[in-house]
Amino acid sequence: MDLVTSALYEAAMTETMIPAAAPPRNGLFDRFYRWTIGLAQSRHAPLALGAIAFAESSFFPIPPDALLIPMSIAKPRSAWAYALICTIGSVLGAMLGYAIGALLYDTVGHWLIQLYGYGDKIATMRAFYAKWGALAILIKGLTPIPFKLVTIVSGLMGYNFSLFVVLAAITRGARFFIVAVLMRFYGAQINALLERWFGWFLGLLVVAVIGGFWAVARFG
DSSP, X not given: OHHHHHHHHHHHHHHHHSOOOOOOOOOHHHHHHHHHHHHHTSTTHHHHHHHHHHHHTTTOOSOTHHHHHHHHHHOGGGHHHHHHHHHHHHHXXXXXXXXXXXXXXXXXXXXXXXXXXXXXXXXXXXXXXXXXXXXXXXXXXXXXXXXXXXXXXXXXXXXXXXXXXXXXHHHHHHHHHHHHHHHHHHHHHHHHHHHHHHHHHHHHHHHHHHHHHHHHHHHO
């Protein structure tokens, strides 16, 4: 009897110490996360990444980080290549944004500025640019502040094009390679966090984008 009692006691203790497996999650954000990871593993993903990076620097509101992060998680060894793709796409898009500001501001450029609600901030941005142009490009290229506004205003102000391209490459490269470093060395941990809190990640991404627009509208 003592042996039976001891065995039952040990079984009860084991069941108490080892938590039951968590039931599988099938929420909307979990399905969307799986879809995003699947998209990141597609052979067309690098092309899509470059296209988003290009568009974000000239007219598109969504940053390429939304695809860069899951792609780097899916293939950590390719994180450097993905960051380079983002950098090249972003700089090419910045050139288009510059051209919009320099050549097409009265049509396309003015429409984009008005679309994002910053038409009344142009005078303030011009004054700031005249004094702190290089610093503005470097700092704003690292932040959630919409880079397209920086590129269009750079063209509008007639900022030195060669210097503009160099500064854009530096700041956007730094931005994307910081993400690549984090994904390359901490991808597994970040993946575990995203699997659990992907909805919060999307929310923070939206807040960052909106906050960037607000910062430009508030502070120029």
